[in-house]
Amino acid sequence: MSDDQRPGELPGLDLERLAVWLADTRPGLVAGPLRGRLIAGGKSNLTYEISDGESAWILRRPPLGHVLATAHDMAREYRVITALADNGVPVPATYALCQDDDIVGAPFYVMERIVGTPYRTAAELVPLGADRTRVIATGLIDTLAALHTVDPGAVGLADFGRPDGFLERQVRRWKKQLDASYSRDLPAAVELHDLLAKNLPAQSATGIVHGDYRLDNVLVDAEDRVAAVIDWEMATLGDPLTDIGLLLVYQRMSDTAMAGVSDVALAPGYPAESEVLERYSMRTGRDVSEIGFYIALASFKLAVISEGIHFRHIHGQTVGPGFEHMGEGVEPLLSAGLSALRTP
Incomplete structure (x- = not known):
């Protein structure tokens, strides 16, 4: 701060x-x-x-x-x-x-103002030890599952979004957002968009979607519990599997040159991708067999967001440090999205 x-x-x-x-x-x-x-x-x-x-x-x-x-x-x-x-x-x-x-x-x-820690790096988790890290990560998954089991109508959010056709609109929306922030040619973005549009799966049951769910968008208290979920700017009604797909992309980014966003999954005790999916599916009852599409969509979304931030930065419209390298992650994210769609 x-x-x-x-x-x-x-x-x-x-x-x-x-x-x-x-x-x-x-x-x-x-x-x-x-x-x-x-x-x-x-x-x-x-x-x-x-x-x-x-x-x-x-x-x-x-x-x-x-x-x-x-x-x-x-x-x-x-x-x-x-x-x-x-x-x-x-x-x-x-x-x-x-x-x-x-x-x-x-x-x-x-x-x-909620007192808590938004863990952003493995270096912050390592001193806690593997057991505490697993508790924190498990709480992260369980909190997402709790969100995805809330009935939108029961909490007054029945009209918060348009769930019908959600995935198709997401693909179209992020392409439109990218078109509004272009500062360079990105052929992989065109290819990924086209493949997403052609490979839409059947949607999962409607739920509340956070839109940017990850460990540094929750505050963890002194007892290693999730005290608050924050940064709801992308929340809507739609297919909740988009949230778990995005969480897994962030987890995969821990192992790459894009780890500037977050490398928490490298901390000992953080559950493997298969464990995350299994626990989430068990808690929500949702079928995760088409997770490759959701990972690809999340990769496209993050690439578009990064390109938008890069656009603002090169035009002198960002506040604070850490923006100068945002554009470097765009093409690797697009490549990761293409790989997720091509993997059986």
């Missing part, structure tokens, strides 16, 4: 205007002048910790500059977190949503 910053010093966040808005929207929540800091690690929506000196909260807003259509919808993120409270999936409490760009320059929401 960066050091605390005073009003006028924090990119993407006007603390004085925010304080006035919170005083009107949630009287009594804030007890004094706000300070804040940008939480490092996020490559998309910006996450800040804000504090009045006594209490602290988390604020989320879209990135600065180039924002793709349909992405970075604060209202959707806020809605799904709010709906899942007390429904078997650990999430922060939500306090306020603002869709007025005049306050901080973009829509945003404020939620509870």
